[in-house]
Amino acid sequence: MLKITHNTISEYLSNRTFSSIEKIQKENNNKKYLLLLSFLLLLFIVVQFLPWTQNIQAKGEIVSRFPDQGPQTVQTIIGGRIEKWYVKEGDQIKKGDTLVFLSEVKSEYFDPNLIQRTQEQLNAKDLSIGAYENKVSAIENQARALEQALIIKKNQTQNKLVQAKNKIEIENAELQNINKNNQIAQNQYQRIRSLYQKGLKTLSELQEKELKYQETLAKVSIQQNKLNNAQNEYYNLELELSAIERDYSEKIAKANSDKQSALSQSLEGRAESAKLRSSVSNYSQRQKMYYVTAPQDGYVSSLISTGIGQTLKEGEEIARIVPDKNNIVAQFKLSPQDIPLVSKEGKVRMRFDGWPSLVISGWPETSTGVFEGHVIAIDQFLTSDGYYRVLVQPNDKYKPWPIELRMGTGTQGFFLLKTVPVWYEIWRQLNGFPADYYREDSPETKKK
Template identity: 45%
Template sequence: MLNISDNKIKLQQLDQYEAVKNLTNRPHYKILNKIIAGVSIIGIIALFLPWTQNISGTGAVTTLKPSQRPQSIQSIISGRIEKWYVQEGDFVKKGDTILFISEIKEDYMDPNLVQNTKSQIDAKKQSLQSYGSKVSTLLEQIQAIEREKVLKLEQAQNKIKQSVLKIESDSMDLVAVKTQLKIATTQYNRSVQLNKEGLKPLTDIEEKRLKLQEVEAKIITQENKYLISKNELINAKVEINRISAEYTEKVSKANSEKFTALSSQFETDVQVSKLENLYANYSIRNGMYYIKASQNGYINRALQSGLGETVKEGTPIATIMPSDYDIAVETFVNPIDLPLLAKGEKVRVWFDGWPTIVFSGWPNMSYGTFGGEIVAIENFISVNGKYRVLIAPDKNEDKWPVQLSIGAGAQTIALLDNVPVWFELWRTLNGFPPNYYKPSPTITTEKK
């Protein structure tokens, strides 16, 4: 306000008026002021109270192990439904028959298929034994041929030795005959000379000439015998080669028959293995016509109905709920809260249909909640845009209600760090995440 005048404005005091004095002296205003002051003091004190940071999530009741969850019973083979042995709601034990199906594939419709396959296996095994006996016989035959070959070669070697000795004998006889020829020639010439001198008669010359002719004829015979002995030696050597070639051919022929028999034996062995595989498959397939329960539980729902309906392999036929299971809760948390969770962290859980009074910041003051512990955290985001967390009952707290059913709704609060209330209000107003917190690991000492 501009100060353009010298006149001073005098402010009037309200306390000089009686009405104002009466208003200030009324007692309920004093009480209200005290209440406001007390509430303010309490509010300021409450700002310093401890507050448990938490992460909330929603989920449903499930089982701890995958094998304990509701599952479908499927048909391994194609078939046609012939008979049901159970109905919905029945309790079945592991191995109990649920239904019977008949064959629809033409390759397996023969009622004597297993027996016929068994007969084929027996026939092939006998054929396999026959080939084995043939191989053994051929081995014995080869050994006999080898022994005979050795004897024949020894006989031929002896004949060669005999031929060599005979050649030496004939050679010596030839040398002796040649000596006799020289002597006979000398005697004949001496007789002729003496006859010319008149000392020997003509008859002596004729005797010497006759003897000379006999010796000449004998030397021709002896040379012939010598050549025959050489020829016999050559024939003995040729005989050795002939024997070797002959018995080599026999052994090769026997080995060829042996290898042929072995090949047939191996082929038959392969056929026997194939038939045994088929026999096992047919036998197992016969047992698949009766679809049985995989574990103890209750038949929840029959997915295939009626008789004569055809089902393919892998088609779900009924669902079964195991009778024995460990209960758990699966909850979903936002991606921003995932780094704050860890296995072994404590969680408070309350279920739909159970009366509860929940104070998220003061879990000890809550009513109707149950203790839980994180056992698994999924590393891949779910279709709902959140991460799945599996919670098991805390063994150190009260047991969860036995009346809980699989699929019932549940809500969870994961407990984090303890902070003052003013810090939590400041964090919430600024949009900051809760403090990063990890439970302290449990130290175990090994027994020596």
Template identity: 40%
Template sequence: MALEKQISALRKARELKLEQIKIKQQQTVLKFESDSIDYEAERINYEVAEKQFDRQLALYEQGLKSLTELESRKLKLQESAAKLVSKENKFLATKNEFLSLAVELNAVEAEYLDKISKSESDLGATRSDLYESEGSLAKLENEYANLKIRSDQYSIKAPQDGYIVKALIAGIGETIKEGESVVTILPASTDLAVELYVKAMDVSLLRAGGKVRLQFDGWPALQFSGWPNASIGTFGGIVEVIDYVDSQGGKYRILVKPDPNDEEWPDILRIGSGANGWAMLDEVPVWYELWRQFNGFPPQLPNVPTAEASSKK
């Protein structure tokens, strides 16, 4: 059985572990002797450096040596002191390592004897518990699968990063169907754009890339001295998209994005803020514009067919 093999393995591991510790003890003894020699040699070097510094100091006080030479000898003395401390620490560490190995040897011996005794006492009880454990294992696996499914149902992951702006289902303990919307989210990173609606008679002159001036709610078009947090009346924009079909009431929707060559749009703008836009059309006489407005005509027809084009048809 497994416990019988475990007992055999523990006995072999015990012998191997004890042998490894004894080998480490022998290596530590050799290292201890080497470190003690290094420490003694460094101690003698420090004493020599200290005497040389004292002589250098005496010559400096007599005016026979310069300050630079004194400082150089002092630096060597400090380096020797640092090496002495390092060798002493290494020597003491090796000594502690040897003592620790002796403690570890006794601890390993007691540990393996305890493990072997416990394994032998558990061998009989394990035989009777084996079949019961196999039955319990299948039950636990089933419970684990059920708990994992329930745990996964406690959280809902959005398809992208963003902010929750509206909860569609409120309350505790409500049942949610598969595919049912729970919240409305705002993407974390969005490109700003303004949605404007243009009359059909004016949309013919608009084109992608055209310049537009925008006035947002809260930023008056006409500025007054002392108006807080609003030093710019209108902001520049560029027409990005023009719908090919009307959206509502015979008007066409256009999307305007910020003009990179103009003033940046306010950072505190929120989705749904009101905005008005002005787009400059072609230059025409005043009487023509009045006539066009009264008759409800477009400013001009784009791509007017020429005589040459008509003849080709």
């Protein structure tokens, strides 16, 4: 029927009035339903063959990769009493800024001139060490002088021994000569006596030979005494040499003993001096520790010990600082059945708490408000709660993570695995099969 006018009669006639018109309209509606169902079926079939990225979902949080970039507490190195605070909670601080001033609480450090007085003790001890070293030097000189004197004395005595030995030889030779003369005089006297008895010699001649014989006997006795004196002198010199060696050995030994004693006192002085130097250094460092300073840049998260006049112990926490800069990563906990599917450098898509996002896990490219990272570390041992920790670092090739992220922020991660058809993924999940683990380039796949 041609529509040659915009006028209609539907306002005046009802379709139900004529059954033929109603049948025609029902047939047209059935055709539309069939076309719609065919289109939906075709769309469903097409969707079944679309690629679907298998993934593992896990909850996690933002943490710092480096230990010095996490929240840390500031402790007192020494015990003391709080006198003044220089910061308050929320203050931005730089490394070395003073946080609090402490006063001394130990009685041995109350003296305000403690360092000066200890330095005076140290100077006195150094002078004492110098005196002992001079004493050691003097004793060494004394010992060398004694050694030289011993050599000289020994040489003198040994020369005297040589002279005495020569004298003994001379006296012995002289004694032998006198003995020969005495023998001759004795023989002459006996011959003259025999001749006198026969009347051939006079009495005066006999008396002359007897006198000469007596003179030679006297000379023999005198020379024997001289020889004995020479021998005794030689023996005395030998005793004198032994006495000199013993005397000087005792003197040298005493000098060495005095030297060792002085060295011992000098070393003791050095040890005490080292202790005093350490004490001076410790006192100086302790005074610096009255001012507790910030270990790094950041801001004061909280003050733990706040009371003025409050006494603190050594190592007690006084404040908590959060660093300004940190190298953040996402930490996830995966179950043992999922951990074999994850490998280093594997891609991970994440959504962070507080950032709006629309996530379609199987089609990561179509998701919005998500951020990408890659796996950098996988634990080799189970944690106490029965999970493996996995660390994920931002991917520089993708859009950067929000700079507003803070440690402890919650996140949901999607660890991307193999891409499979949608129908395969539906079949796998309906049957409870795990995601595909073996890769085409893996040795396991080649063996298969």
